Amino acid sequence: MCKKFLRENQMSSAALVEEAAHWAKAIVDREARCPGDLRNAMSRVARRNGLSVNLLWSLRYRKPKDILASAYFSLRSAYEAECERQLRLLKHELQETMSSASVDERLVREIQALVGSSDPSNLTHPQQEMRNAPRTSIIDP
16 A cells, blocks of 8 residues: 555656656757757757756657656756746846836736736846846747
């Protein structure tokens, strides 16, 4: 009975690989500058996060049966860091939008709800992130 309970609550290795593949795809797609830049984007992501380019490639094109715990947790931390970076960029864009003359109040309220801050003074100014950010829009079409 105890073994059955443990098996039901554990994630299968296939589910872990799928989750890691989702993270890898999201990070690489965010880094890619154009459709032909995927291999270079994989190299940049791997170098920045201490991952293997081959791991990113295999998670995208030929998923392995299992994944090392170190690779899984490295991908997870890289994905979380990218999400936090995107949130800081969104906060900065909201701050700039609120300071402009023609502001749609409804749109600002929706973005504030998404960001989770109703007070613009709480918004940080990610100067370092803006210098390192790719020249693409932070909101996906």
